[in-house]
Amino acid sequence: MPQFSYKARKRSGELIEGVLETPDRSAALLQIQRSGLFPISVADAKAGAADGAKTKAKGVNFASFLPPSMQAQLAKKRKPKLQELATFTTQLANLLNSGMPLTVALNSMTHLETKGIPAEVSKSLKQEVTEGRSLSDAMARQPVIFTDLYVNMVRAGEQSGSLVPVLRRMANHFQQFADVQAKFKSAMIYPVMVICVGLLLVGFFMTVMMPKFTEIFTSFQIELPLPTRMLIGLSAIFTSYWWLMALLIIALVVLFKRFQSSESGGRKLDEWRMKLPIFGKVIQINLFGQFARTLGTLLQNGVPVLTALKITEQVMDNKLIREAIAKTREAVTDGKTLAQPLAQSKLFPQLMIDLVRIGEETGDVPGSLNNIADTYENELQIALRVMSDMIGPVLIIVMAIMVGFLLLSIFLPLFRMIASIH
Numbered sequence: 001m002p003q004f005s006y007k008a009r010k011r012s013g014e015l016i017e018g019v020l021e022t023p024d025r026s027a028a029l030l031q032i033q034r035s036g037l038f039p040i041s042v043a044d045a046k047a048g049a050a051d052g053a054k055t056k057a058k059g060v061n062f063a064s065f066l067p068p069s070m071q072a073q074l075a076k077k078r079k080p081k082l083q084e085l086a087t088f089t090t091q092l093a094n095l096l097n098s099g100m101p102l103t104v105a106l107n108s109m110t111h112l113e114t115k116g117i118p119a120e121v122s123k124s125l126k127q128e129v130t131e132g133r134s135l136s137d138a139m140a141r142q143p144v145i146f147t148d149l150y151v152n153m154v155r156a157g158e159q160s161g162s163l164v165p166v167l168r169r170m171a172n173h174f175q176q177f178a179d180v181q182a183k184f185k186s187a188m189i190y191p192v193m194v195i196c197v198g199l200l201l202v203g204f205f206m207t208v209m210m211p212k213f214t215e216i217f218t219s220f221q222i223e224l225p226l227p228t229r230m231l232i233g234l235s236a237i238f239t240s241y242w243w244l245m246a247l248l249i250i251a252l253v254v255l256f257k258r259f260q261s262s263e264s265g266g267r268k269l270d271e272w273r274m275k276l277p278i279f280g281k282v283i284q285i286n287l288f289g290q291f292a293r294t295l296g297t298l299l300q301n302g303v304p305v306l307t308a309l310k311i312t313e314q315v316m317d318n319k320l321i322r323e324a325i326a327k328t329r330e331a332v333t334d335g336k337t338l339a340q341p342l343a344q345s346k347l348f349p350q351l352m353i354d355l356v357r358i359g360e361e362t363g364d365v366p367g368s369l370n371n372i373a374d375t376y377e378n379e380l381q382i383a384l385r386v387m388s389d390m391i392g393p394v395l396i397i398v399m400a401i402m403v404g405f406l407l408l409s410i411f412l413p414l415f416r417m418i419a420s421i422h
Helices: 025-034 049-057 067-078 083-098 102-109 121-130 135-140 146-158 163-220 226-240 240-263 263-275 280-302 307-314 319-333 341-344 350-364 364-421
Strands: 001-009 015-021 038-044
Touching: 001 025, 015 025, 015 146, 015 163, 025 038, 067 226, 083 163, 083 341, 102 121, 121 135, 135 146, 146 163, 146 280, 163 226, 163 280, 163 341, 226 364, 240 263, 263 280, 263 307, 263 319, 280 307, 280 319, 307 319, 319 341, 350 364
Parallel strands: none
Antiparallel strands: 001 015, 001 038
C-alpha cells in the first residue's frame, strides 16, 4: 500500500510529522483530519515530500505549471476588491473557528455569496486541499485572486498553527484599506461632479448658444470687445474643429500613458503627485500608512522580515517608496536595522523612523508599525476632511471666474448694441 508522509499541527500549535499507509492521498488527508489534526502538507513518502518542501521554500507560482486551458480560465477572473477579499476571509475564518475541518469549511464557502470571488474558487481550493496540498499552496495556484501577501500570511498561519487568528487579522487588514479607499472616493465625489457639470455646461454654451449670439453680433456690424472675440474663436474651434480637438486629446492621452509606463516617467509622476498642492499631503499620508500597515501585519503574522519587505515593495504603487523599500531590504540583508536605511532614504517622516527604532529596541517592530499605521490613518481622515473643505471654495472661485468671463463676453457687445441704437 502507498505511504504518505505528512505534517500537521494540533490545535495547541504543536507540529506533528509522520507516515501513513493509505490507498491514496485523499484517504490520508481524511485520516489526519479525523485525528483532530490540522494538515499542513501530505505527499508521497518517496518523492512528493521533498518536491513539496522545495516548492514551498521557493514560493513558486503554481499557475505556470497549469495547462493552457486552466491558465486562460484564470486570466478571465478579475482581481477582487479589498472589501470582497475582507468578506471572503471573514467567512472562512468564522467557519474554521466553529470547528469545521478545512475541506468542510471550503465546501460551505461554495454556497456562501461572496461578491467578486466566484464559487469556483472555493471549489478549486477544496479539491486541491483534498488532494493533499496545503491551503496556501492551493491559493498560490490562483494568483489572480490571492496575492503573494495573502498566500504568505496563510502559510505563516499554517506553520504556526494559528490560521484562524491570522485570517481574522488579514480580514481586518483588508477592511481597513477598503475603508480608506471609500473615504478617499467619498471626498472626491463632490469636486468631480462639479467639474463634470461645469464642463458639460461650458460645452453646451460654446456649441449651441454662442453661435446664435455670434449671428446677432455680426448682424449689427459693431466692433466686438476682446473677451467676445476670444469666446467666438473658442466657439468656432468647438463647433468646426471638434475632430481636431478629439485627435489632440487622444494624442495627449497616448503620450501621457507612454510617459507614465516608462521607468523615469513613472518615477517623475509619482514624485510630482507627492508634491501636489492640497492632494500631495493626502497622498503621502496614505502611502506611509499603507507601508506601515502592510509590513506590520506581515511581521505580526510570522512572515520573515526579508519576505515581508519584498511583499510590501510589490504592494506599494509608488516607485519612490518601492525603491526605498528595496534599498531597505538590501541593507537588512547586510545586517542593518530597519530604521537606518529608512532614515537614509530621506523619504519617510522622522516620526515613523523614530517609532520603528523604538520598536527595534523594545523587540516589538510589528506593534510599532501598527501604531504608526493607526496614527497615519487618523491623520488621513483629517487631511481628507481638510482637502474636501478646501476644494469646495477653490471650485466655486474657478466656476465664478468662468461664468464671469462668459457673462462679460456676452453683455459687453450687448451694451454697445444698445448704445448704437440710441
